[in-house]
Amino acid sequence: MKGFMGFRQTEEKQAEATSAVQASGHEEHDDSMSTSTLTEPKGRRWSATRKWIAGTTGAVVVIVGLVFAGNQYVDAKTVPYYHVYIHGEEVGTIDDPARIDKLFSQKRQEYQDKYPDVAMELHTEGITTKLEKAFKAEPDTLNTMDKLGKKLKAYAEGVELKVDGKVVGIVKDQATINAALEKVKQKYAPQTAAASGANNASMKKLAASSTAKPTNMAANPAVKSVRIEEKVTSAPVETDPNKVLTAEEAAKLLITGKAAPLVYTVEEGDTISSISSQFHVNQKEIFSNNPQIKEKYMQIGDQLKLTVPKPPITVTTVEKVSEQVATAPDIEIRKSKDLPAGKSKVVRPGQEGLKVMNYVVTKHNGKVVDEQWVGQTVVKSSLTEVVLQGTKVPGKGSGKFAWPVSGATISSSYGSRWGKTHKGIDIVSGNRTIKAADDGTVTFTGQINGYGNAIIINHSNGYETLYGHLNSISTHTGAHVNQGDKIGIMGSTGRSTGTHLHFEIHKGSSIQNPMKYLN
Numbered sequence: 392m393k394g395f396m397g398f399r400q401t402e403e404k405q406a407e408a409t410s411a412v413q414a415s416g417h418e419e420h421d422d423s424m425s426t427s428t429l430t431e432p433k434g435r436r437w438s439a440t441r442k443w444i445a446g447t448t449g450a451v452v453v454i455v456g457l458v459f460a461g462n463q464y465v466d467a468k469t470v471p472y473y474h475v476y477i478h479g480e481e482v483g484t485i486d487d488p489a490r491i492d493k494l495f496s497q498k499r500q501e502y503q504d505k506y507p508d509v510a511m512e513l514h515t516e517g518i519t520t521k522l523e524k525a526f527k528a529e530p531d532t533l534n535t536m537d538k539l540g541k542k543l544k545a546y547a548e549g550v551e552l553k554v555d556g557k558v559v560g561i562v563k564d565q566a567t568i569n570a571a572l573e574k575v576k577q578k579y580a581p582q583t584a585a586a587s588g589a590n591n592a593s594m595k596k597l598a599a600s601s602t603a604k605p606t607n608m609a610a611n612p613a614v615k616s617v618r619i620e621e622k623v624t625s626a627p628v629e630t631d632p633n634k635v636l637t638a639e640e641a642a643k644l645l646i647t648g649k650a651a652p653l654v655y656t657v658e659e660g661d662t663i664s665s666i667s668s669q670f671h672v673n674q675k676e677i678f679s680n681n682p683q684i685k686e687k688y689m690q691i692g693d694q695l696k697l698t699v700p701k702p703p704i705t706v707t708t709v710e711k712v713s714e715q716v717a718t719a720p721d722i723e724i725r726k727s728k729d730l731p732a733g734k735s736k737v738v739r740p741g742q743e744g745l746k747v748m749n750y751v752v753t754k755h756n757g758k759v760v761d762e763q764w765v766g767q768t769v770v771k772s773s774l775t776e777v778v779l780q781g782t783k784v785p786g787k788g789s790g791k792f793a794w795p796v797s798g799a800t801i802s803s804s805y806g807s808r809w810g811k812t813h814k815g816i817d818i819v820s821g822n823r824t825i826k827a828a829d830d831g832t833v834t835f836t837g838q839i840n841g842y843g844n845a846i847i848i849n850h851s852n853g854y855e856t857l858y859g860h861l862n863s864i865s866t867h868t869g870a871h872v873n874q875g876d877k878i879g880i881m882g883s884t885g886r887s888t889g890t891h892l893h894f895e896i897h898k899g900s901s902i903q904n905p906m907k908y909l910n
Contacts, residue, residue, distance in 0.1 A: 483535025571641035660812035691841035730781030741776025788850030815895035843885025859893035
């Protein structure tokens with residue numbers, strides 16, 4: 392304002408000077424006119440007029456000079472500055488808009504240094520400037536830049552990981568999603584035993600007979616295919632950098648998921664320990680949620696309330712699996728009248744053989760959902776055992792078992808597998824007629840919990856056979872049957888997911904692997 396007042400005073404003084412000169416000129420003009428008219432000659436009058444013009448011109452020059460000098464002073468003291476706005480609301484004033492770009496770069500680097508593993512950006516939308524000029528203006532640059540810096544907010548650039556359209560988590564980029572999915576696949580489908588460090592957990596395991604000597608089992612899983620059943624997609628998103636997951640964290644989330652309630656139906660071979668291991672649930676939690684259950688009284692078909700992690704994706708693997716199985720020797724019975732009825736004598740001990748059985752196993756997230764026997768190869772033939780036997784007594788078996796179904800295919804094999812024990816083999820066939828596997832006496836016909844319609848035959852030589860899930864029974868308790876006699880029709884009664892025969896061989900009180908006796 393002081394500059395603007397000085398400029399106005401200068402103008403006023405110039406105006407006064409001009410008025411004075413003009414007034415003086417008029418007075419001289421009037422006097423000269425009267426004098427020249429009466430007494431002065433013409434030449435003297437012209438000289439006076441020229442003096443008046445010269446004086447007037449000099450005054451004008453002085454005035455113009457003063458005005459020009461005043462304008463230059465004001466221009467020299469006029470300062471450009473900038474108003475800063477955020478969404479139309481003024482923050483303050485600054486001297487140079489380049490400071491804002493420099494602040495943006497500084498803040499971006501600060502956030503990037505704080506979160507080096509994600510791409511950081513700033514919310515700069517809505518920040519504008521407006522130029523203005525003023526005499527001796529003094530913009531509040533430091534305070535304005537401090538306020539603006541405090542109002543700047545940062546965000547991480549990421550992508551949403553979606554499974555069937557539902558957001559599971561947020562990661563840095565698509566490459567992170569691909570790496571996480573690869574880790575999930577590797578968990579359930581190691582490429583080879585060698586590549587995975589011969590991880591026995593991925594191999595198919597068999598349990599040897601409880602009465603037989605341990606056999607040197609070998610398993611060689613080969614992954615045929617791996618696929619994720621759900622649709623996995625992604626979408627860009629602005630997010631909190633603390634919510635961005637690494638590939639390892641995303642993979643763990645895809646594998647474990649979130650806890651959800653589950654009602655589990657107890658199956659053959661289940662124990663609290665095996666269920667705990669299968670679902671990764673603490674045993675105390677199982678007992679707490681199911682106070683009515685006591686392990687030694689747990690029955691097939693009982694239902695347990697569990698809270699288990701539910702993975703958001705399903706990895707389906709198809710594996711070709713081979714295993715070695717010891718084969719029992721054939722038994723050659725030679726009748727001898729020299730031996731009392733019911734007596735026998737081994738004249739040549741048999742020797743076990745060895746065969747490799749091949750399966751194609753389908754798993755969902757490592758859990759077997761389908762198992763198909765696709766053939767076997769004999770590695771070493773067994774040596775037949777020769778037995779002398781007295782006169783045959785009705786109902787006494789030979790110890791040599793025949794397949795109970797013609798054209799049989801194994802749909803589920805014997806042994807401890809994936810935390811459960813399967814006490815026999817499951818057999819399917821186009822011919823549903825079931826036959827006695829050896830001579831014997833029928834000791835049970837009727838319903839057995841979990842097995843449905845069942846038959847038990849005592850072969851009077853230490854062996855018993857069990858036939859489960861029958862549709863109908865064609866014999867009766869107390870009947871003597873010969874090997875190959877029809878005893879029933881295959882069905883799906885009891886705990887069964889389809890038409891098949893569940894077949895078991897018992898020796899004394901020990902369960903046996905039927906494949907040890909069937910050829």
